[in-house]
Amino acid sequence: MIRSRWVCRHCLSRLRTTTSYKLLPRPFAAPHIIRRQSHVAARSNESDGEIYLADSLLKRAKQLSTEHDALEQQLIENFDTKTAARAGHLRPVSEALKQYEEAVENLSQLRSMADDPTSPLSSMAADDIPPTIDSIRSTSAALTTALIPRNQFASYPCTIEIRPGTGGSEATLFTNDLYKMYSGFFSLQRYQTSIISYQTHNEIGGEGCSELIMSVSTPESYDLLRHESGVHRVQRVPATESKGRTHTSTATVMVLPKFSEDEGDFEHGTDEDPLAQIDMKEVRIDVMRASGAGGQHVNRTESAIRMTHNPTGIVVSIQDSRSQHKNRATALTILKAKVAEKRRKEKEEEALSMRRGAVKIGAGRSDKIRTYNYTQNRVTDHRSGESSHDLPRFMNGEGLGEMIEGVREWDVQRSVEVMLAMQEMEDEKKKKEK
Structure with a gap:
């Protein structure tokens, strides 16, 4: 018997409405269609290598899940408050890991069915592969988030302290500008705030501030604002400058749980x-x-x-x-x-230094975290690398939320890298002990 040529699914559907479709041997047409789909599945398999969780993170997730199961068993036998609290912290990891493993197993089964030319469900299996890959991506992201420990004061309100740093009179003016920026941001967010201390420092060209302590009573405000702690740098021609030279000044922001x-x-x-x-x-x-x-x-x-x-x-x-x-x-x-x-x-x-092979990691993290450049109409966060080119809008508090979100995403990525490095360092120590 002469082997028929390959026919795509759309042409095959049109052939079914004609008499010539009877001349096409189904046992030979179907395998070509399935084999074509298997090539697509194979290409998908080659391109989705990044959807899976890193081995070190997966190992850490399994360790925490095992600990969670052991704690749950202990609670059945004898209830304890601290044990219950620890089990509650680990529960999101355990649940996310189960969902991730189920999605990975489903993808393996679907690809096995799609690659089997004798399976009557191969076409349906091939169609289900893309949404299953999306499911793996989402569960992998959820598991990664669950692995990152939440700050112990995340649910608390906070107190913000702003004080001038280097720069003399210009630093006090910039401190007052930062106070106005945060006040505008809190007003947009409808956060409840109150002033604990506001010490003015009158200078030429405006009112400076030598100390600002503000209380933010909205719950979880500490988790949102804790990354604002650090040195904020400003580059501009101050009102006190008579020769038009650009000065660099700083102010220190400290965020504490309340x-x-x-x-x-x-x-x-x-x-x-x-x-x-x-x-x-x-x-x-x-x-x-x-x-x-x-x-x-x-x-x-x-x-x-x-x-x-x-x-x-x-x-x-x-x-x-x-x-x-x-x-x-x-x-x-x-x-x-x-x-x-x-x-x-x-x-x-x-x-991280062991993992990257570097001598010093995180240089300058304790120094400036953000630069406000008035001459270039730009504000740049040195952690996330994000910049805003509408400085007046930013100083009104309107663009601060987007930059805070970018810093939080940076913190998540760094936390993932830290977990990988810590797990690798722990594995390396175990190898040396053996």
Whole structure:
């Protein structure tokens, strides 16, 4: 029998309406169509290598999922609050991993069916491959997000402190500009804010600010704004400049979580983190009167607390509560969290340096995070690399949200790279121990 030539599916559908379709042997036409589809599936298989989760992340996800299952079993036998909290943190990872593994298994089965010329469902299987690949992409992204640990103070409101840095009078003017920028952003977001301290510094060409402390009482505002902490740099011709020269000045922004007056548990799990352990002999505690409005009680009572961790140089100042005891406990909690964060970053940079083969990683992260260039009408974030070329709109707070979102995406990507590096470093240590 003479083998018929290949016929596409559209032509085949037209042939079915004519008498000539009877002359086309179905046992020979169908295999050609299926074989054509298998080539498409093979090309799809070659091009979707990036949809799968990295082996190191998948290994980490399986470890956390196993831990979650063990904790769930413990809760059945004996309920414990801390165990339940840990299981709750790991539950999103376990659920996302199951969805990811199901999608990967479905894709494997569909491709096996599509490549089988004897299967009557091969055509349907080939059609189901693209949406299954999309499902793998979405579940992979969800699993990656679940693997990134959420900041322990993410659900809290926050306090923003802005102070001038280098630049003299121009730095105080820029500090006031940053205050107006954040005020505009909070107004657009309809966040509830209040001024704790606003100390003016009058200069030629405008009103400067030597200190600004603002409370943002909206829940989860700390998670949104915590990446704003750092040095903000401005490049412009200041109003105090008589020769038209461009000056570079800075202002420092600090974002701290804010605890309520009736907060009962001040530790928030920091003591469970071995990196948060500090020796109180290495902590200097200064007691002072709170600044700003607040009446006679605030002005006459030494309730404000400033703690300094001497080995790291980390300083935390708290004056939110009228009670010195509560301010002391809150300051200690934040100090432990910041010390743990600094130690964790050092470990992460060590792991990243091993992975990248570099001597120093993250150079300048503790320096400037954003530059406001007035001469070029541009603001650039040095972490995400994003720029806005409408500086007046940005300084009104209208473009800040998009840049914050870009920084958060950058932080997610960096967290993924850190997890990969930490897992690889852990695997390398286990190999050396063997």
